[in-house]
Amino acid sequence: MLRRSFGPEGMACVAWRPGYGLDLECALPPSVLRMTMNCRILGGTGIEVSAYRLGTMMFGADGNPDHDDCTQIIRSALDYRINFIDTADMYGETEKIVGKALKGGPPAAG
Numbered sequence: 001m002l003r004r005s006f007g008p009e010g011m012a013c014v015a016w017r018p019g020y021g022l023d024l025e026c027a028l029p030p031s032v033l034r035m036t037m038n039c040r041i042l043g044g045t046g047i048e049v050s051a052y053r054l055g056t057m058m059f060g061a062d063g064n065p066d067h068d069d070c071t072q073i074i075r076s077a078l079d080y081r082i083n084f085i086d087t088a089d090m091y092g093e094t095e096k097i098v099g100k101a102l103k104g105g106p107p108a109a110g
Contacts, residue, residue: 037081053084060093067097074101 038051054077057063059070074085074097087094 049084050082052082053086054082056085056087056094056098057091059097060091062092067100070094070097071101074098 039048040051041047042049054074056070056074059073060067064070077085078101085098087098089095
């Protein structure tokens, strides 16, 4: 169940699910949803990454223990063309969660 809070002029400004999780489609205004993702070249590698990154430090036992919810957050980020996902072995189980979310490849382009 989603809970929405509304800002000025009735615009939905935050849409949290109980416990954890942000519903990006409810939280972002339509003008933002239509924006294209800016990309940058990662150092001298020639690899193009999104200008925004998804940090995963709070995925797992130290933050959001719901792996399915974390997986959905990652898939939503990919849907919005965020392809820069920050993880590290010191974060604990986050690498397993990211691997689960990425299994099967990127979402189909829409």
